[in-house]
Amino acid sequence: MKHRRWYWFFSMLFASFFAVTSCASQPETVKNLKAGAGTQIIALGDSITAGYGVAQTEAYPSVLSRQLGIPIVNRGVSGDTTAMALSRLQKDVISAQPWIVIVGIGGNDFLGRIPKTETEQNLRQIVTTIQQQKAIVVLLGMNLSLPELGLARDEYNELVQRVAKDTQAYLIPDVLKGIIDNPQYRQDDIIHPNAAGQKLLAVRVAQGLQPLLADATFPNALLQYRKSNE
Template identity: 55%
Template sequence: MKTRRWFCSFLLFLAGLLVAMGCSQGLDSVKNIDAGVGEQVIVLGDSIASGYGVAETEAFPNVLSRQLGLPIVNKGVAGDTTAMGLNRLQEDVISENPWLVIVELGGNDYLRKVPVAETEENLREIITQIQQQGAIVVLLGINPSLLNDPYKEMFEKVAQETQAYLIPQIFTGVLNNPKHRQDDVIHPNAVGHEVLASRVAEDLRPLLKDAKWPASLMKYKSSTN
């Protein structure tokens, strides 16, 4: 009996070790995690990032900034598709000398019935151009439908092949929960933005812990742990 308990405990320990190793390897594969260049954390997004229907301070990038104790520049523009985000990438993101960029785009592609292949191509180009500046890209997996996720595999594929850091299916528990969304069903309310920001913060902390920080942001590093 003791031998059996010891063996079960060993298996649990081994499983935990393998999970930890897997997480570590995943972080190691994130492009530019050791670059430590740039000066800004920026959110490139659409009406979700801009805070449509809620106060500016209640939009998830601003809530996330408070939760992490880290300045975040909000470049959300209501109505933006991935193509529109790509068009303003140079002016709104690259010219700002980013260290880490959170990309929250794709919902309007879905609403406008943009072909998934086109959305994928735009996201790849956005990520590649940001990474060429030495910045880290965090890709938020958009799951716009309440019934299914037509983008799940596409976001996973893009993140893996570009070595971006994926936070998957960010709207689960937000847009499919009437308490967390506005009456239009496609935008979070203030509570939903809090939920969304907390989810992003939780998944970001391991990355922020392992990443090489630029000198300009080092004073904020301890607050993100």
Template identity: 55%
Template sequence: MSILSLSLLPFAKRNLRRSLLLLVLLFTTWGLVISCSSSVNQVKNLQLGQGEQMIVLGDSIASGYGVQVEQAFPSLLSRRLNVPILNQGVAGDTTALGLARLQTDVLDQNPWLVMVELSGNDYLQRIPETETEENLRQIITRIQAQGAIAVILGINVGVVGDNYDRLFEDLAKETQAYLIPQILKGLHRDERYRQDDIIHPSAAGHQIISDRVFEGLQPLLKAAKIPPTLENLVIEE
């Protein structure tokens, strides 16, 4: 082997690693798209088209703790989807507290689609997972009984343990809700995307969450019956 060939070996190895990483990312993304596409037609109330509003039922992440209201992901998502989104995020809420205000904050607001972003405070307060699961089940089934679509926003990366992965997946299958997993993935590890408390996203982190939820919703929105009040909803081709 020539000296020139030997000198090029490190560059070739780096390029190979980059190519392999790109392939892994492409297959992972493709797998997520296929998974969403295959499960979307099983979502309850997909074709009812009842209700008028999109709503987020959540905790401090939805409410935008530590950032401006317009920087929180529900506001960013609302602008990107080009429709109003009612933000019913309350800082400190557990799944039990979310369940307690479900009727007034969600069901009485004539929902078409409800995104549920809860369980982080259950984890921090060491509430048993069985209790968290049952509260979420009641929230989801009551939303569906209203004729609305229930979307679970999975917040299970880093701060929330691996068991929440299983919890969200099992609930989505059992109740025929739509799951957008791991919306916080990697954010707490990068100081650009989190606040000093590590738990809450920064404005830049909320932008990433908004992007993830927007992309995650697209297969659902393409398959769903959209009510007239949301006819300007942005759905990508």
């Protein structure tokens, strides 16, 4: 059963039409790659991370956890801006002793037309605060262009790339490309993935994470977990 699960998983990775690894960060440049600190993986984000409109088991962190065979704590909160995520960072992330934090935030800044300078400052602070705990930060490039809402250009794409480069965070770009702009993978409200979209998002994040996980030093707690589940 375990071998069939991994065969399906890697088949999904290679069958994905959108290669995310071509623009992803190189693992060797990532801050805290070999620290092996913390105890768990945390997904920090807004309603997309929280799984708005789908079952909790269908939200991408849950799907990703099953694909990787590693526990992932979902710390997504619907409606969060980067400022809101920053305000709860200590309680929801730092206190949980993270090893890796997957940060997918900024959509509500985009929709609310929050100044990009403010968003960038908040995102930088989120990243550097997490890194001060010797944790690895993974930034998701979210592709926030929604022509139906009059937002035809993603003005935050370069912002996220710049923050990732400057802070040595690990970038997985374009994870929502073809999801929120495709009726097959989104809910009727346009801005949230449906269950199929969440599954595709998880596959892309998993694909992007593979080089990082191959090079990173796992903390003892997760090494023991993997050993007990082999």
